[in-house]
Amino acid sequence: MSNDLLEGILEIRKYPDPVLKKVSETVTVFDSELADLVKVLFASMHVHDGVGLAAPQVGILKKVAVVEYDGKSYVLINPRVIDQKGIQEGEEGCLSFPGIYANVTRPQWVKIESQDVNGNTVTFEGEGYTARAFLHEMDHLSGKLFIDYLSNLKRNAIKKKTAKHTGGHF
Secondary structure, three states: OOHHHHHOOOOOOOOOOHHHHOOOEOOOOOOHHHHHHHHHHHHHHHHOOOOEEEHHHHOOOEOEEEEEEOOEEEEEEEEEEEEEEOOEEEEEEEOOEEEEEEEEEEOOEEEEEEEOOOOOEEEEEEEOHHHHHHHHHHHHHOOOOHHHHOOHHHHHHHHHHHHHHHOOOO
16 A cells, blocks of 8 residues: 555546546455545545546546535445436536636436446436436546537637646646
């Protein structure tokens, strides 16, 4: 286990870090290291004032994400959508895109099948903002970013804005 992981807070990778566009690996080992990763994701999310955080955002390509909203905490390991209904449009931001917000269209309600830190299958239902948070974090596990839902014009404007902050690199 790395010292960073043991210290409890990990640096958030910022766009255009290439790790953000990579597909994460399925979790097959459910051990204390995985439980520690989940704890560190929650701690890092809290420090950075987020609602959710996916492992790729801290440079770990595993299908693990956490969401905390409206007093409820969710651990999503190898999650998949098993049902969805309706449509909503709402503003999204991302810890990997500081200060950037855009309207994204997503389902209004979702049912997620996932695993917990012990490998047990669990299901979660989310509506409105909770559904949005689940799907946003799950997208990270597939290398998809919220800007991928935007028009080319809006996406390119965000890319230019982030390039100014990073000097064209990171």
